[in-house]
Amino acid sequence: MSTQSQSQQTPILQNQVVVFSKNYLPLARINIKRAIVLLVTGQAEALDFGSTQQWEVRSPSVVLQISEHIRLTSGNPERHWKAPPVSRREIFRRDHHTCQYCGSTKHLTLDHVIPRSKGGTHTWDNVVAACEKCNSAKGDRLLHETGMVLKTKPKAPIHPAIVFAEQFWRTQD
Template identity: 65%
Template sequence: MRSGGHLIRSSAVTSSITDVLTHAVVVFSKNYLPIARVNVKRAIVLLIAGKAEPLDLTGGMAAATTGMPLSKIYEVRSPSTILQVPEHIRLTVSGTERMWKVPPVNRREVLRRDRHSCQYCGSTKHLTLDHVIPKSKGGAHSWDNVVAACSACNGRKGDRTPQQAGMPLTSKPKAPMHPAIAFAEEFWNDFQV
């Protein structure tokens, strides 16, 4: 595959096709926002159809100094062709993005946000919902006031605030982010490490 007129050399060649197909490729939007991970098979379809192009996040710097790019290239071989699939690709088409809105505050969505664990003790058993500021004290049924709590912690906290009960939250509750924004944040945090 060519990127910006330069042939990208393979830096990661895997022996088995099944090994290669298990790898993930990060897909960037046309505006360079990381939006998802796809498998190598899907990346091949996007590249061959002309809907995506290779993306080199090193800017050629690694290739200029060491002769090898930092981004991995996965080779997929057929009897007549060798395809090189980069670790990062960028969409060349801008599709109509689906509208996304913040989901309603309900048990399923709160448990998903809180990773199915009690926000007071970390337990994953007998989970209920708890209003951080109790409704009797004016607390709303909103994303920043509802958390997952095990039944033991919920009973122990009772009709008090976490400060009154001496039970600090492990994380501050907030509304879920747009999936693409959450993925982008996670990607850039991992990329910088």
Template identity: 60%
Template sequence: MTSAMQVLEQSVVVFSQNYLPLCRINIKRAIVLILDKKAEPLGFSTAGGWRIHSPRLVLDVPKHIRLTVASGERMWKVPPVNRREVLRRDHHSCQYCGSNKHLTLDHVIPRSQGGLHTWNNVVIACARCNSYKSNRTPLEAGMQLRTQPKPPVHPAIAFAVSEAWRNDATQFWINVQANLE
């Protein structure tokens, strides 16, 4: 049997009105959205969700919900190139050796050689790698980047291409097809 705390730690995938995956939210937030009629359950059975009991209400919370209100898409801008955002993009690790100690910003093509302070030219490097690379390109220093630097993508796009929700969504669409037949 599942405890109440274990159930409340579960998450629900949220789809837009156009059935595009947006994010994951906790069950408590999903319940509020459903009760406020801002979202509707997606799914044809409670087998893929949870039954929540309160003193006055029994509610079936599915693993997927769809927003029913237009969520005036907020404008998203590519964040500025700064230490915090580059650390987030590079997962707080050196892009040359993988270390997570004494991290600094490094310009792949040094500014003295015409390199710009852009998302495609700035990476996180540990102090040791940054010092060794010095005022050279990685090729000149004989170093290789672990990942190619690129600008961050819109959070909804990042979520849609992530593996975090795909298994749940696959099962959901299998259920949809089964009920249409």
């Protein structure tokens, strides 16, 4: 194979393909080599959304048209997903490393919105990031007793595929 044909082939293999689930939920972006394997083994099919780009990939015995979008046809791509366990790292990530009472980003701790001593649980909807000062001021009391207000309502993280889908469709505009 000549150097010129190799240099023409290389950029195609660096392209990305979007993989959709059986239900057309975008799951991930993969490299074109992985997409070829999924298509050749019958685990995926090409999708055509009208303006979809296609690349032609040749081997000595096969010429493939690889679509920019493919859909899985086998297996269970919607694996059972559960929210990660409540941890300091995950709470800080969810709350963007910001106190949920005053907005400070310094000296963060975890606070139970409903204190454990009053029946509060260590769950996604009851634990927030709070700076030491706000956590101390709130103490072992309920929010209405302190007059403090949460900046955002605490909730469990959403499925990563949904986060990806929201980001994917935003970048397509």
